[in-house]
Amino acid sequence: MADAKKISIEYENGTVKELRKGIAAEFDNDNMHVDMVGVSKFDLVRIAYGMMVTVDKMGMTPLLQAYASGEFLPDEN
Numbered sequence: 001m002a003d004a005k006k007i008s009i010e011y012e013n014g015t016v017k018e019l020r021k022g023i024a025a026e027f028d029n030d031n032m033h034v035d036m037v038g039v040s041k042f043d044l045v046r047i048a049y050g051m052m053v054t055v056d057k058m059g060m061t062p063l064l065q066a067y068a069s070g071e072f073l074p075d076e077n
Helices: 041-057 061-068
Strands: 007-010 016-019 022-028 031-037
Touching (some): 007 022
Antiparallel strands (some): 007 016, 022 031
């Protein structure tokens, strides 16, 4: 597989932002596919920590704990 060079994000208003350093994740049923551009090991640790802080700020820590324990997540729909 080729290394990614950039990640593009298209917003609802039509503007496009290109990330030269970042991460994108896509979900396909139970699988997650991740592409990273210019991300070091330390960046990845900071990203993971930042996502955990975000989950906590959104009041979703119990849901994360349940998922980490092997429980099924409720359907998003």
